[in-house]
Amino acid sequence: MTPRQRLQTVLAGDLPDCVPVGPDFSNMVPAKLTGKPFWDMYLYRDPPIWEAYIQCAKHFDIDAVMDGYFPLRFDDTNQPHWDQFIVFRNADRIVTQKSRTENNKRIWAKTVDVFHFDNPPNREVSPAQIGLPPVPERFEPVESARDVDTGPEGFKRVKTLMGDQGLVGVSVTGSCGISTEEELFRYVDNPDKHEQWAHERVEAAEKRFQQVMAMEVKPDFICVGGSGTLVLQTVEMFRQLTFPAVKRAIELATAVGMPTHVHSCGPERELVKIFAEETDLTVIDPLEIPPMGDCDLAEMKRLYGDRLVLKGNLHTTEVMLRGSPEDVAAASKKAIDDAAAGGRFILSTGDQCGRDTPDENILAMVETARTYGRY
Numbered sequence: 001m002t003p004r005q006r007l008q009t010v011l012a013g014d015l016p017d018c019v020p021v022g023p024d025f026s027n028m029v030p031a032k033l034t035g036k037p038f039w040d041m042y043l044y045r046d047p048p049i050w051e052a053y054i055q056c057a058k059h060f061d062i063d064a065v066m067d068g069y070f071p072l073r074f075d076d077t078n079q080p081h082w083d084q085f086i087v088f089r090n091a092d093r094i095v096t097q098k099s100r101t102e103n104n105k106r107i108w109a110k111t112v113d114v115f116h117f118d119n120p121p122n123r124e125v126s127p128a129q130i131g132l133p134p135v136p137e138r139f140e141p142v143e144s145a146r147d148v149d150t151g152p153e154g155f156k157r158v159k160t161l162m163g164d165q166g167l168v169g170v171s172v173t174g175s176c177g178i179s180t181e182e183e184l185f186r187y188v189d190n191p192d193k194h195e196q197w198a199h200e201r202v203e204a205a206e207k208r209f210q211q212v213m214a215m216e217v218k219p220d221f222i223c224v225g226g227s228g229t230l231v232l233q234t235v236e237m238f239r240q241l242t243f244p245a246v247k248r249a250i251e252l253a254t255a256v257g258m259p260t261h262v263h264s265c266g267p268e269r270e271l272v273k274i275f276a277e278e279t280d281l282t283v284i285d286p287l288e289i290p291p292m293g294d295c296d297l298a299e300m301k302r303l304y305g306d307r308l309v310l311k312g313n314l315h316t317t318e319v320m321l322r323g324s325p326e327d328v329a330a331a332s333k334k335a336i337d338d339a340a341a342g343g344r345f346i347l348s349t350g351d352q353c354g355r356d357t358p359d360e361n362i363l364a365m366v367e368t369a370r371t372y373g374r375y
Contacts, residue, residue, distance in 0.1 A: 064166025
């Protein structure tokens with residue numbers, strides 16, 4: 001089987017030739033593999049990070065589940081146009097700030113993005129936090145950035161690049177309505193708007209789903225998750241703010257036979273229960289173990305393995321980053337023993353393998369799935 005066929009078989013609830021293997025290395029490992037400064041990918045889009053991911057997936061020959069890395073956008077004339085300017089640079093970092101013109105006056109965004117030489121960017125940072133003024137004293141345009149199509153035609157290109165190496169998904173809505181302290185304060189200060197916000201999210205999800213399904217080339221699955229869903233949100237807040245839109249998106253996708261995917265790093269045990277018992281969600285990851293998360297893979301398999309495709313859950317630091325290839329192989333075998341019976345399992349890692357994860361460890365994980373994970 002090709003990786004694409006293997007994944008399609010698992011998502012359909014059938015048995016593939018072996019356990020699919022897709023470690024989560026959406027950002028740092030692909031960026032490092034290019035040999036370029038990280039800001040080439042994140043700022044100059046040379047290549048865009050989602051293209052670097054596909055190159056990396058082919059390099060390690062994984063079963064790629066590309067869950068929403070491509071930032072699919074549709075034309076929306078109601079949105080104001082912001083230009084991006086470099087407001088600071090040195091050998092280690094480039095700082096950009098967005099600006100737009102209104103009534104012949106330049107307005108600057110309240111936050112900046114910090115692009116690092118050898119790490120992913122820090123986005124939406126207060127200028128004061130890094131010693132910069134709110135309005136830059138000097139600025140320059142971002143030159144030489146590739147003009148990358150992030151609309152439906154760009155998505156078609158991404159699907160072509162991926163080919164048989166795996167599946168490509170796009171986001172329709174998200175499970176994380178509160179991901180910053182400011183959003184948390186806004187939630188607490190506006191209890192009268194919670195129902196309205198939830199309703200608006202449902203409407204937006206329905207609209208975006210229809211836009212996605214109207215594309216000539218459609219995704220392989222729909223993403224409805226969000227990093228750290230239960231970090232700044234309680235389960236009750238999730239149910240109130242975002243679950244109605246997430247559930248609606250799953251309903252729409254299920255009705256047309258489109259698989260759905262939730263990624264939510266951090267605590268996830270309660271989410272697995274909710275999605276298994278109250279929706280037709282297809283696959284959930286990364287099912288992180290303590291202290292990063294709260295999931296026991298064998299328990300998740302026993303409770304929900306007949307309803308959900310489980311994807312996880314090797315520890316990204318103690319095993320993937322610091323362990324030996326033998327450690328990775330042993331952890332991979334345990335995960336396969338815990339969750340592969342009967343199918344509906346994709347061997348993966350916790351959230352985001354670190355930049356310096358040894359190639360040998362990723363290769364050991366893939367080799368174990370291809371040999372020990374055979375059905």
